[in-house]
Amino acid sequence: YNKSNISLVRTLKTKNGEKIVEVFKSPIIDISGEVIGIVCTMRDVTEVKNQEAKIKKMAYTDSLTGLANRRGLYNYVESQLVKKYADVTIMFMDLDNFKSLNDSFGHQHGDRILIEFGEDLQTICKNGFVSRIGGDEFVIVWEGKMNKELATEMAEKILNLLSGKKRKFNKLSASIGIVTGNTEEDTIDNFLTKGDLALYKAKDQGKNQYVFYNRDLDKKRCLNEEIEQDLRNALDKDELELHYQPQYTCSKELVGLEALLRWNNDKYRKVPIVDIINIMEKSTLIDEIGKFIIKSAFSFAKKINNNREKKVIVSVNISAVQIMKHNFVRTIKKIIDETGVEPNTVGIEITETVLLQNIGENILKIKELKDIGIKISLDDFGTGYSSFSYLVKIPLSNIKIDKSFIWGMKDSEEYRTLVKLCIDTAHALNLKVVAEGVETVEDLGLLKYMKADFIQGYLFSKPLPKHIIEATVLQ
Structure with a gap:
């Protein structure tokens, strides 16, 4: 005989349905230590068990x-x-x-x-x-x-x-x-x-x-994690710098410079900078590195425009993550105060996809910046939703026609028509037009004929480090 206590749960069928009972059995032992009987008690635990099952179901x-x-x-x-x-x-x-x-x-x-x-x-x-x-x-x-x-x-x-x-x-x-x-x-x-x-x-x-x-996705994830970790140390190691691509009139008069991030790390020289920026945007790195880009560009604008009669606009690209921050405008104004730059010598470039994240609130932020003199450019025009209504709603200074449209002009009448339509519409709204990706004399000739305002591309200059900009372009 088992001399220990036993507890069992059993389901019993009754005339009123099933009942769940807990059965507790305890041996009766005589003076000599022999089991001479069993005491058995039962307790109705139906409600308790039902509640336990309900809680378990809720948990899952x-x-x-x-x-x-x-x-x-x-x-x-x-x-x-x-x-x-x-x-x-x-x-x-x-x-x-x-x-x-x-x-x-x-x-x-x-x-x-x-x-x-x-x-x-x-x-x-x-x-x-x-x-x-x-x-x-x-x-x-x-x-x-x-x-x-x-x-x-x-x-x-x-x-x-x-x-x-x-x-x-x-x-x-x-x-x-x-x-x-x-x-x-x-x-x-x-x-x-x-x-x-x-x-x-x-x-x-x-x-x-x-x-x-597939396993390639895992390799990509591991690479992204490695890039993110090394990016966290890039500022401390002084590996990040800005290059600047000049913007000219069609007669090659300098009007602006677009700041572009470069990462001096041989391990990642084959990784497109756009992929690196995407990794930054998916982490908190965009906050720190984004401020570094803005502050560096604004400081450069301050330096090159000192004692310069014809001011050169230095512009930076702003991501959706940055503009969605509640303190975005305050951050820009703080950097202007810290660098001492004149607001009318700097610009920000935004894309349609950036605006669409929260278009009403973003337009108010952009308006506040334009009101203090900052130039606002709509970048990559033609690649997103390309709604001309944006040109009316958004307080812009100019639009930038995407390079894919410029490259398509040589072989396609349709592209030439679209580029001309963009230029004419922008001018009707008193906006300037920057043509990106201009690489051939033929492109330049067409854009002159269409009355594009500004040219940006390898025909005139690739992006250059600031010391070369100072030594050649600005001279």
Whole structure:
């Protein structure tokens, strides 16, 4: 006989339904130490167990959609798949531009979209485990490794769901990352990391598409992390400097200089500077390095314009991350005070995509800067939404026609027409026009004929270090 106490939980069927009881058994032992009987007590724990089950369900369930949440996803993979060392196919997705939908139509409308999208995912992905792991992020897990054709078909079904055929989704789209693997070889955290890499690659390629994970994405991530770490030390090591590309009139009279960041590090000399800036924008580095760029350019503007009769405008490019900061205007004004530069000798260049992040608030910030004399340029005009209404709404000084339009003029009548239209429209609104990427005498001749105001490109000068600018260009 077992002389220890025993506690058991049992389910009993009664005429009123099932009851959950806790059974506690304790032996009766005589003076000689022999078990001569058992005392058994029962306690109804139905309500307690039901509450425990409810709390557990709440812990693993998304309260809005009723789908599994992040904890529920982890629990499913670890309890159902890891023990089997199962092959899996996982799709990671989030809804493109969902924040804009929330801002435009309200969070209640956004919540309804999430609920309906979750329901439709369950219908389409009948054999999959569907979860919402946060915001507009969904993850679907299938046991078994799908072939590429089947996974592609499933991803396209999901994208078609959002393609506008269903009016309720307001023409939303999704970016999807697809990962296959085995739970013996990878943890759920590794799957999530790989899925995020594939998903963000889909976003970088234009959204509304799917990307399969591959090892090259991991190499890219490792390189980006290495670049970010080395960038953090670049200022202290004095590796960052500005080059300046001159802007001229068509008769080669100097009017401005555009400041361009250069990183003097041989390890990354083959990495495009635009990729480095993207890494800065995705981290906090853009704050520190952005201030370094503005302060260096403004100091240079102060230096070169001292005792100069015809002032030269030194301009810097501003990213969406910078202009979205609540203290952006205050930061610019503080740097002007610190450097002592005249505001009418500096400029900022912004793109349409920067403005669209929060167009109303950004226009107010730009207006405040223009009111103190700073020149405002709309950069890369023609590559974004290219709405001429921006030229009316935004307090601009000039527009910069993107180099792809200039390069297209030689072989395309359509490009020549578009460039002429941009120039004529800008002039009608009393705006100056800068043509970027001018590399040939033929380009210059066409732009002279179209009455472009300023020229920037390798025909006249490539970007140069400031000591060469001072020694040659400014002379």
